[in-house]
Amino acid sequence: MPTPQQSPLPQSRELGLVSPEITVTKQSPFAKSWPHLVAGGVGGMTAAVLTAPLDVLKTRLQSDFYQAQLRAAREAAGQARLSPLKSASYHLQETIQILRDVHRLEGWRALFKGLGPNLVGVVPARSINFYAYGTGKRAYSQWTGASPENPIVHLASAVTAGIATGTATNPIWLVKTRLQLDKNNAERKGDVSARRYRNSWDCIKQVLRDEGPRGFFKGLSASYLGVTESTLQWMMYEELKSQLRRRKERVEKSGREKTWWDHTVDWTGNFMGAGAAKGIASILTYPHEVARTRLRQAPMADGRRKYTGLVHCFKLVWKEEGFLGLYGGLTPHLMRTIPSAAIMFGMYEGILKLLGAKS
Secondary structure (H helix, E strand, O other), rough: OOOOOOOHHHHHHHHHOOOOOOOOOOOOOOOOOOHHHHHHHHHHHOHHHHHHHHHHHHHHHHHHHHHHHHHHHHHEEEEEEEHHHHHHHHHHHHHHHHHHHHHHHHHHHHHHHHHHHHHHHHHHHHHHHHHHHHHHHHHHHHHHHOOOOOHHHHHHHHHHHHHHHHHHHHHHHHHHHHHHHHHHHHHHHHOOHOOOOOOOOHHHHHHHHHHHHHHHHOHHHHHOOOHHHHHHHHHHHHHHHHHHHHHHHHHHHHOOOOHHHHHHHHHHHHHOOOOOOOHHHHHOHHHHHHHHOOOOOOOOOOOOOOOOHHHHHHHHHHHHOOOHHOOOOHHHHHHHHHHHHHHHHHHHHHHHHHHHOOO
């Protein structure tokens, strides 16, 4: 009889009761992570292509140049100061008008400016984010002994995924933002020679030469602040999924026949939940998006940067543009991110099922 400190496995092997090939091993949390990598990349790519026009619009409305143009237009129309409700209505009108102008003046191709660089950023970003989140859930669950459905596990996994994604992809987004704003500026002037960067490679070389390796990480502090958005989104999405799962179990246990509404919730619940979670998280944390775009803008003509850091950026935007300046581009951002999140998470969950992996 073995003592409590001894394992019965060696003695059992001596008696021939257990095969010597049998070993007890703990599965690595990285063992089945590749489906999350694939599903996240495909989901992000699909969502980026379908919502590309609104990404162009959002970037323009977040830049200080366009905000100055909008303020001038409002003042000319005698609408410099508006109530919050009228301001929201006017902002929606401006958004739709700019979208029409881009199509009318620059052609439909302009609605997809920056899609190539955007995909270069989106695919690895979503792959890393979903991979890190899925792996984090398993890792933190194993290390702490907590359930993978524990909110603390969700919180730690989301923070880890957000930091990893922001750090790895910030150089890509910086190049993409500068090229998009640079091309728009040159076309407004009607002078191709006004462009600072000829292409992505030229932008990379100039940033490295003029700003050094650290230049590629401008806006990273705002990206880290943006981890709050992705964390809120993941936690709300997980909670909504849990509620939908419990609802489905209650309906099945009741033995009643499913109604059309039950079938609708089963098919679209996760899809709609992802969009709702993204919408709420975006509204609560949106100013970091504006700060991130401003911090990634190219230096001014004299080489100085208008915004020297995250806090300085917030202060200057507040001083020059007021509270609404911190929410510049919110309308197209929500118009893009809510359906984008729904498409992305829907594709993610669907691909995981096809690959036989757990979400």
